[in-house]
Amino acid sequence: MTLEGRKKNILQAIIDDYIETAEPVASKSLLSRHQFNLSSATLRNEMSDLEQMGYLEQPHTSAGRVPSDKGYREYVDSLMRIDHLSDVQEEEIRQRINSSFSELAQLLKNASSTLSEQTGYISVALTPRLRSSYLKQLKMMMIEPGKVLVVVVLSAGVVKDKLVRIPDFLTAEQLFEVSNAIELGLCGLSLEDITLVTITSAVKDTPIPDAILNQVLFEAYTAIKQADHLELYMDGSHRLLSLPEFRDVDRAKNVFDTLSRDGIVAGYLDNLSGRKAPDGTYMIRIGQEIALQGMSDCSFVTTTYNVDDKIVGNIGVIGPKRMDYSKVVSQMNFVRVLIDKHLKNDNNRTEDIG
Amino acid sequence: MTLEGRKKNILQAIIDDYIETAEPVASKSLLSRHQFNLSSATLRNEMSDLEQMGYLEQPHTSAGRVPSDKGYREYVDSLMRIDHLSDVQEEEIRQRINSSFSELAQLLKNASSTLSEQTGYISVALTPRLRSSYLKQLKMMMIEPGKVLVVVVLSAGVVKDKLVRIPDFLTAEQLFEVSNAIELGLCGLSLEDITLVTITSAVKDTPIPDAILNQVLFEAYTAIKQADHLELYMDGSHRLLSLPEFRDVDRAKNVFDTLSRDGIVAGYLDNLSGRKAPDGTYMIRIGQEIALQGMSDCSFVTTTYNVDDKIVGNIGVIGPKRMDYSKVVSQMNFVRVLIDKHLKNDNNRTEDIG
DNA sequence: ATTTAGCACTCGAAGACCTTGAGTGCTAAG
DNA sequence: CTTAGCACTCAAGGTCTTCGAGTGCTAAAT
Structure with a gap:
C-alpha cells in the first residue's frame, strides 16, 4: 500500500x-512555504487523514503535526x-579523506570525523570484519630478548601487529x-x-622442540586473534547537545549511555541486516527500528565499505529522527566511495585518488 | 595567611x-550533620566571616553557602x-589494569576507563612525551613490493610502527x-x-645511490616523527550528564565542546605546570585555574606517570568543582603506581605485578 | 568578649490563575 | 470536493500569592 x-x-x-524547523507543522505555515492550490482547510483534512493512516502525530490538540516513525x-x-553534493562539498571531503595516512585505522578515524563534521551528527566507523580473510604472512621480529613484535599480514592487504x-x-x-x-603451517x-x-x-x-614451540605458539595465536578484533571509531557525540530535540538532558543521557557502553554499537553494526535502500547501498533505521536501549529518539544511517570482495566494514551516522536524510545519505555515500577507492588504490599502489 | x-x-x-549533597549548606543542616558545640547563630557568624574572607559564596540571600574557588x-x-582505598577497591583496580596487554596504548586506555569507572567522572590519559627518548632501532620490513612496515624502537622500551x-x-x-x-646514522x-x-x-x-635513499628517507622520517605524536585517551564523558550541576544542557555543552576539540586537552596536559601537592605527586586545577574555555565549572586533577627517569606522561580526572577530591586523588595515584610498575616490569620482563 | 535565643526580613520555588494565540475540527455554503 | 467561518482546545507565558528555608541583627546570657 503506497500513498496517492x-x-x-x-x-x-x-x-x-x-526536518528544517524542528517545529510541529501547521496547515497555514505549510501553505505559506509551499505552492499548493488549496486552502488551509483542505490541507487540514488531508493532514487529519494522514494522521489516521499513521504517518503523522499530534503532540497535542492545538499543535501542528509531527512525522511518526511510519x-x-x-x-x-x-x-x-x-540530493547530490556540490563540487565544493565534494572537494572538501576529498581533501580531508585523502590526507589520511596509509593506515586503515587512520583512514577510518579520518572518515568518521569528516562525516560528523559535514553532517553535524554523530558518526561511527567500524573496522572491517576480517574473519574470512586469510593469513598471508606472519613475521616475528625480536625487539630485544623476550620482547617480540608479531606482524600479521592478511589477504585483504591489512597489516596488524602486536607486541608480545x-x-x-x-x-x-x-x-x-x-x-x-x-x-608455513598457517598461511592460507x-x-x-x-x-x-x-x-x-x-x-x-x-623439527623444533615442543618446549620452545609452545611458548611462542600461544603468543602468535593471540596476535592473530587480535587482528580479528573489531574496533569502533566514533566522533561528534558532543554535537547532539546542540540539537533542539536533545535539550532535554535525560534524552541525551539515554543516547550517550548506550553509545558509551563498550561494544554495544560495534556489536550492533556487526550484526546489521534489514532494510536496504532499493539500490542496496545504504540502510536506514528509524527510532524503534534501532533495537537498542535508549535510541528510540534517533535514526541510524549506515553503509558498507569494501576492503575486497568478501571483506567489508561499516560506517554510519547517528542523529535525531528528524535528520536531514538526503544530505546524510549523499555525504555518507561519498565518503564510502572515497574509502573504497583508497583501499583499492592502496592495494594497487596507484596514486592520485579522487 | 592560613585559617585558624x-x-x-x-x-x-x-x-x-x-561535595556530598550538591546543595548549598545551611547553618542548621551543618549543625545536624556534625558535632559542633555551637549554636546555629554562632555558626552563621562564622560562615558570614568565611564569606567575607572569600572562601564561601551565597547564591542568594536566603540560601545556604557554597564554596568559592578559593x-x-x-x-x-x-x-x-x-583517604586510602579499601583492599577491595585496590584489588578491583589492580585486576582491571593488570589485564592490560603489553602495549602501552592498551595500558593507557585501560587505565583511563578504570579511572573513569571508579571515580564516576571523566578521565584522560596522555601518551608519554617521547621527544627526549632516543632511537634504539629502526627496522623496515617489506610487506609486499612498495609496502613497508617501519618499526621504531625507542630507548624507553617503546615500540611504534607505521605502514608506509x-x-x-x-x-x-x-x-x-x-x-x-x-x-646506523640515527641510532642514539x-x-x-x-x-x-x-x-x-x-x-x-x-654507499647507496641518492635516488633510492631519498625516496625512503622521507618515509622513515615521517614514521619516526609520528612516534613523537601525543595521543589522548578519554573516557566517561557521558557521566557528566548524571551530575546535578550539569543538568543544565548549556553547561554540559561548554565542557563537551572543549573536550572534543582535537588536541586541546592533549596540548593542555603537555604544557602543564603549576601547583603541585606538597608531596609533588598530583596537581589540582580548580575552575578558572583551568585556563581552558568553558571549563570553569570543572576541576582537573592530574598526575604524572614515568616510563623512565626522563620520559613521562599524564593521566587525569575531570569532574565538577564539587568533586570528591580525596577519593579521586587516591584512586588516581593508585592507578599511576600501577602504570609505573607495569612499565617498569615491562622493561625488566618480570612477572606478577601488584 | 563570646555565645545564643529570638525575631524580622529576604527571596527563590512552587502553585494557582489568567490571558493569549496558534492551531485544529466541524459545519454549512459554494 | 473545496472552502470560509467559527467554536473549541490547550500549551506557553505572565502575574500574583504563598510558603518556608535561611539569613542577619539585636539584645540578653554567660
Whole structure:
C-alpha cells in the first residue's frame, strides 16, 4: 500500500519542513512555504487523514503535526530525493579523506570525523570484519630478548601487529625458525579457521622442540586473534547537545549511555541486516527500528565499505529522527566511495585518488 | 595567611557536606550533620566571616553557602585528608589494569576507563612525551613490493610502527641496506634532534645511490616523527550528564565542546605546570585555574606517570568543582603506581605485578 | 568578649490563575 | 470536493500569592 499523489506531496512537504524547523507543522505555515492550490482547510483534512493512516502525530490538540516513525519510513523509502553534493562539498571531503595516512585505522578515524563534521551528527566507523580473510604472512621480529613484535599480514592487504613477550632465553635464530614454521603451517588459513587446535597441529611436525614451540605458539595465536578484533571509531557525540530535540538532558543521557557502553554499537553494526535502500547501498533505521536501549529518539544511517570482495566494514551516522536524510545519505555515500577507492588504490599502489 | 582552628573545621565541614549533597549548606543542616558545640547563630557568624574572607559564596540571600574557588583551593591544599582505598577497591583496580596487554596504548586506555569507572567522572590519559627518548632501532620490513612496515624502537622500551609506501621497484635487499644505513646514522639520536636535515646528513656518505635513499628517507622520517605524536585517551564523558550541576544542557555543552576539540586537552596536559601537592605527586586545577574555555565549572586533577627517569606522561580526572577530591586523588595515584610498575616490569620482563 | 535565643526580613520555588494565540475540527455554503 | 467561518482546545507565558528555608541583627546570657 503506497500513498496517492496529493497526500504524498503533502506528507513530503510536512516532513521537509519539520526536518528544517524542528517545529510541529501547521496547515497555514505549510501553505505559506509551499505552492499548493488549496486552502488551509483542505490541507487540514488531508493532514487529519494522514494522521489516521499513521504517518503523522499530534503532540497535542492545538499543535501542528509531527512525522511518526511510519511517516519517516515512507519518507526515506519513497518520498525524498537524494540530493547530490556540490563540487565544493565534494572537494572538501576529498581533501580531508585523502590526507589520511596509509593506515586503515587512520583512514577510518579520518572518515568518521569528516562525516560528523559535514553532517553535524554523530558518526561511527567500524573496522572491517576480517574473519574470512586469510593469513598471508606472519613475521616475528625480536625487539630485544623476550620482547617480540608479531606482524600479521592478511589477504585483504591489512597489516596488524602486536607486541608480545616470550621467554627471554629464546635467541633470534630460534625465534626466526619457529616463526617460519608457524607461518608455513598457517598461511592460507582464514582467521576463523585458526584456533589453538589448528595452529598446534599445523606446526606439530616441524623439527623444533615442543618446549620452545609452545611458548611462542600461544603468543602468535593471540596476535592473530587480535587482528580479528573489531574496533569502533566514533566522533561528534558532543554535537547532539546542540540539537533542539536533545535539550532535554535525560534524552541525551539515554543516547550517550548506550553509545558509551563498550561494544554495544560495534556489536550492533556487526550484526546489521534489514532494510536496504532499493539500490542496496545504504540502510536506514528509524527510532524503534534501532533495537537498542535508549535510541528510540534517533535514526541510524549506515553503509558498507569494501576492503575486497568478501571483506567489508561499516560506517554510519547517528542523529535525531528528524535528520536531514538526503544530505546524510549523499555525504555518507561519498565518503564510502572515497574509502573504497583508497583501499583499492592502496592495494594497487596507484596514486592520485579522487 | 592560613585559617585558624575553628573556622578551618567549619569550612572543611561545609565543603565536605557540599561535595556530598550538591546543595548549598545551611547553618542548621551543618549543625545536624556534625558535632559542633555551637549554636546555629554562632555558626552563621562564622560562615558570614568565611564569606567575607572569600572562601564561601551565597547564591542568594536566603540560601545556604557554597564554596568559592578559593574555598576549594584551601580545601585541597590543607583541609582534606586523602583517604586510602579499601583492599577491595585496590584489588578491583589492580585486576582491571593488570589485564592490560603489553602495549602501552592498551595500558593507557585501560587505565583511563578504570579511572573513569571508579571515580564516576571523566578521565584522560596522555601518551608519554617521547621527544627526549632516543632511537634504539629502526627496522623496515617489506610487506609486499612498495609496502613497508617501519618499526621504531625507542630507548624507553617503546615500540611504534607505521605502514608506509615506497617506490615498488625497490627490492627487499636494497631496502634492507637503506634501512640499516638510516639506523646506523640515527641510532642514539633523540627524537627532537632528528629532523629532515640531520637525517639526511647522517646517511649522506653511505654507499647507496641518492635516488633510492631519498625516496625512503622521507618515509622513515615521517614514521619516526609520528612516534613523537601525543595521543589522548578519554573516557566517561557521558557521566557528566548524571551530575546535578550539569543538568543544565548549556553547561554540559561548554565542557563537551572543549573536550572534543582535537588536541586541546592533549596540548593542555603537555604544557602543564603549576601547583603541585606538597608531596609533588598530583596537581589540582580548580575552575578558572583551568585556563581552558568553558571549563570553569570543572576541576582537573592530574598526575604524572614515568616510563623512565626522563620520559613521562599524564593521566587525569575531570569532574565538577564539587568533586570528591580525596577519593579521586587516591584512586588516581593508585592507578599511576600501577602504570609505573607495569612499565617498569615491562622493561625488566618480570612477572606478577601488584 | 563570646555565645545564643529570638525575631524580622529576604527571596527563590512552587502553585494557582489568567490571558493569549496558534492551531485544529466541524459545519454549512459554494 | 473545496472552502470560509467559527467554536473549541490547550500549551506557553505572565502575574500574583504563598510558603518556608535561611539569613542577619539585636539584645540578653554567660
